[in-house]
Amino acid sequence: xxxxxxxPRYQVxxxxxxxxxxxxxxxxxxxxxxxxxxxxxAPKLLFHYYDKDFNNEADTPDNFQSRRPNTSFCFLDIRxxxxxxxxxxxxxxxxxxxxxxxxxxxxxxxxxx
Amino acid sequence: DxxxxxxxxxxxxxxxxxxxxxxxxxxxxxxxxxxxRQIHSQGPQYIIHGLKNNETNxxxxxxxxxxxxxxxxxxxxxxxxxxxxxxxxxxGNKFYFGSGTKLNVKP
Numbered sequence: 001x002x003x004x005x006x007x008p009r010y011q012v013x014x015x016x017x018x019x020x021x022x023x024x025x026x027x028x029x030x031x032x033x034x035x036x037x038x039x040x041x042a043p044k045l046l047f048h049y050y051d052k053d054f055n056n057e058a059d060t061p062d063n064f065q066s067r068r069p070n071t072s073f074c075f076l077d078i079r080x081x082x083x084x085x086x087x088x089x090x091x092x093x094x095x096x097x098x099x100x101x102x103x104x105x106x107x108x109x110x111x112x113x
Numbered sequence: 114d115x116x117x118x119x120x121x122x123x124x125x126x127x128x129x130x131x132x133x134x135x136x137x138x139x140x141x142x143x144x145x146x147x148x149x150r151q152i153h154s155q156g157p158q159y160i161i162h163g164l165k166n167n168e169t170n171x172x173x174x175x176x177x178x179x180x181x182x183x184x185x186x187x188x189x190x191x192x193x194x195x196x197x198x199x200x201x202x203x204x205g206n207k208f209y210f211g212s213g214t215k216l217n218v219k220p
Contacts, residue, residue: 004156031206033207033208042200042210042211042212042213043157043208043210044210045207045208045209048207088154090156090157092156092157092208094206096206098143099145099162100145100204100205100206101147101159101162102159102208103159104149104156104157104158104159105156106155106156107154107155107156109154
């Protein structure tokens with residue numbers, strides 16, 4: 001089945017130690033999104049790629065970066081994780097047309113020690 | 114993107130219809146109304162979307178008012194597995210989630 005895959009499902013890192021989360025898709029969608037969801041809150045959009053074009057949300061901290069080396073993969077890099085960055089990180093994809101349904105992966109839960 | 118307002122929580126008896134309202138009075142003419150749900154610790158799951166007309170699929174029905182300022186998601190026969198947070202989103206190509214409605218389906 002076509003799907004959005006996130007690895008790992010659980011990630012533990014230390015305060016200040018860079019960490020990379022990965023997302024892959026078999027849907028061949030043009031757009032890939034990263035969301036942050038803290039405990040008991042709604043998902044919050046961090047940024048998205050339309051093809052190779054990167055679109056950052058205005059309030060996304062500089063500590064968060066992203067790479068999309070090809071259509072199938074997208075990475076979220078947290079350069080210096082703080083305790084406040086502990087959250088579920090969700091990847092989503094969409095075709096990029098007018099009825100732009102997004103399909104979400106299962107998420108990666110990040111713990112910062 | 115439209116700001117949405119939903120009740121914080123709702124209860125529904127198993128087997129009964131669950132009607133979840135959403136206010137999106139600022140929605141623009143080309144923005145769709147999407148409904149997603151999120152079961153604890155999982156990624157959001159797509160349910161249904163619509164622009165002007167009412168829509169139905171195997172999961173739910175979506176009723177959109179004629180002025181498009183509000184909509185209702187209907188789960189016709191709620192089961193315990195439908196317990197989740199339900200998000201209504203008024204969007205072009207970026208999703209800004211509101212706080213959603215926690216639906217509790219009770220035996």
